[in-house]
Amino acid sequence: MRPASLLLLAALSAAFGCRSTDRFNTSGEAAYCGDIVYAPAFTDGFLVDGEPPRLRMQLTLDLSQLHSSSEGTTLLGSLSSNDAETGLCSEQGHALFDGARVRAIPQVDHDTISSLTFGEGHDEDFFAYVDSTCLGTMLALVSLLRNGDVELRLFKPAALPASDASAKDRPGFALFSMKRNESGCGF
Numbered sequence: 001m002r003p004a005s006l007l008l009l010a011a012l013s014a015a016f017g018c019r020s021t022d023r024f025n026t027s028g029e030a031a032y033c034g035d036i037v038y039a040p041a042f043t044d045g046f047l048v049d050g051e052p053p054r055l056r057m058q059l060t061l062d063l064s065q066l067h068s069s070s071e072g073t074t075l076l077g078s079l080s081s082n083d084a085e086t087g088l089c090s091e092q093g094h095a096l097f098d099g100a101r102v103r104a105i106p107q108v109d110h111d112t113i114s115s116l117t118f119g120e121g122h123d124e125d126f127f128a129y130v131d132s133t134c135l136g137t138m139l140a141l142v143s144l145l146r147n148g149d150v151e152l153r154l155f156k157p158a159a160l161p162a163s164d165a166s167a168k169d170r171p172g173f174a175l176f177s178m179k180r181n182e183s184g185c186g187f
Contacts, residue, residue: 021063021124024144026077026180032059032150033185034178045156045172046096048088056082057097057176058185059142059152066126067109074104079130079140079152082187088168089134096132102140103129121146130154135168152176 026032036043038053047053061077068074079102081087084095108114108127118125124144131137135156143151156172 021066021144023148024061024150025063026060028182029184030060030180030182031184032061032152032178033057033181034059034150034152034176037175037177042173042175045158045167045170046088046154046174047167048086049167051086054083054086055096055174056185056187057152057178058082058187059102059150059178061102061142061150066104066124068104068106074106075101076104076126076128076142077102080185080187082185089132092134094133096135097130098133100130100132102142105129118143132156148180150178150180152178 034057036046036053036055036057043053043055047055058080059077063076065074066076079097079100081096081098084090084093084098087096089096105127113127116125118141122143123146126142128140128142129137130140138157139155141153141155143153145151152175154172154174154176156174158169158171161170
């Protein structure tokens with residue numbers, strides 16, 4: 001192949017191919033910080049009934065093994081929340097998440113769901129598991145945006161609840177819009 005052809009091929013790959021996720025990795029105190037996007041449809045099952053929407057998340061990322069085919073557990077970062085005093089797990093003295101490990105789901109890379117796109121401006125979207133301190137394992141959808149921000153969607157599974165069930169016992173969905181802060185999120 002001629003050098004000009006190789007150069008053109010490299011430029012096209014960069015423009016249309018996969019974008020590197022390295023720029024989203026955090027180290028030291030750096031983290032992605034963000035508040036819950038408040039709307040009743042986006043917060044059910046994540047906020048204590050009658051409490052103001054103060055849920056904030058801190059996400060660290062190490063995406064070096066994002067698409068690894070390793071057999072063991074692949075850790076992609078950690079998740080913490082600021083709700084130890086007022087959240088769903090506060091009765092047990094815990095925040096909803098306290099350094100919870102964000103774990104890759106390698107099986108998803110072998111399914112067509114991994115090729116879904118979630119809108120313009122997304123560099124990469126991936127599914128992961130994350131364990132709450134008191135509510136079990138949740139599904140996370142992490143969206144790495146071209147502008148350098150991150151969106152975090154959390155899905156909290158639960159059995160069909162009674163009509164008077166508290167937020168802790170209801171299934172839930174939450175969306176967080178997160179920005180990088182080199183000095184962490186303050187909790």
